[in-house]
Amino acid sequence: MPLVKELAKEGEISMYIIMLGAPGTGKGTIGNEICKHYNLMHIATGDIFRAEIKNQTELGKKANEYISKGQLVPDDVTIAMCESYLDKSDNVLLDGFPRTIHQAEALKEYLANKGKSVTAVIDLNVPDEDIVVRTSSRIICSNKECGAVFNTVFMKPKVEGICDVCGSKLIKRPDDNPDTIRKRLETYHKQTEPLIEFYEKEGLLEKIDINIYSETTKEDTTRKSVEKIDARLSD
Numbered sequence: 001m002p003l004v005k006e007l008a009k010e011g012e013i014s015m016y017i018i019m020l021g022a023p024g025t026g027k028g029t030i031g032n033e034i035c036k037h038y039n040l041m042h043i044a045t046g047d048i049f050r051a052e053i054k055n056q057t058e059l060g061k062k063a064n065e066y067i068s069k070g071q072l073v074p075d076d077v078t079i080a081m082c083e084s085y086l087d088k089s090d091n092v093l094l095d096g097f098p099r100t101i102h103q104a105e106a107l108k109e110y111l112a113n114k115g116k117s118v119t120a121v122i123d124l125n126v127p128d129e130d131i132v133v134r135t136s137s138r139i140i141c142s143n144k145e146c147g148a149v150f151n152t153v154f155m156k157p158k159v160e161g162i163c164d165v166c167g168s169k170l171i172k173r174p175d176d177n178p179d180t181i182r183k184r185l186e187t188y189h190k191q192t193e194p195l196i197e198f199y200e201k202e203g204l205l206e207k208i209d210i211n212i213y214s215e216t217t218k219e220d221t222t223r224k225s226v227e228k229i230d231a232r233l234s235d
């Protein structure tokens with residue numbers, strides 16, 4: 001008999017992993033590693049919005065009104081966009097969604113209608129002061145197909161300003177300036193933190209404390225996340 005986790009990797013069973021955590025806790029970086037491990041589709045709502053903004057679509061223009069101020073894009077817009085991606089696969093990692101209780105309830109209902117449910121919620125925990133330091137020095141790949149994330153202090157690229165993965169230019173996110181970061185943290189504590197209690201009550205929460213100053217943060221956090229997901233798949 002193949003192990004349940006092997007079936008998950010081969011897409012034989014459905015998997016819905018949610019990455020929770022404030023901006024700058026590494027949801028994208030760790031989420032990417034988890035996706036590679038289980039062969040999941042990575043749905044990163046922030047990345048999708050940034051691509052829409054770059055392409056100057058109607059959705060992008062609307063999203064930018066909120067993103068540039070460190071606010072959340074309205075629930076109706078975000079839920080519809082996210083569901084259009086969820087329609088494509090039963091093996092996904094959600095990075096940046098849900099961010100409000102309303103979004104979490106909409107996701108629960110959407111999955112229940114498909115006869116599915118969330119597998120695990122990985123909550124990345126980093127103190128606010130560390131987040132401001134890490135996010136102020138974050139740089140991302142300008143190639144939206146790649147989306148790799150680096151840091152000028154903690155995770156330097158091999159060649160300055162150039163993406164290790166695809167060779168494109170590395171850029172700063174416009175909303176990664178200290179003022180907008182503080183605003184985004186405020187938004188997180190007010191609107192997204194209640195999700196911790198929501199998913200705790202659902203029995204799905206897996207909390208991971210992160211030390212951003214450790215050289216093996218990425219590897220340690222990925223290993224801990226995979227261990228927690230594996231344990232749930234084997235239950």
Ligand code: AMP
Pocket residue numbers: 023024045046047049066067070071072073074078095096097098099100103184
């Ligand atoms: P991120 O890259 O996840 O930090 O997202 C960047 C910005 O996109 C956020 O600060 C929000 O303005 C917006 N955004 C991303 N995901 C959501 C969501 N689930 N709900 C509302 N706004 C979102």
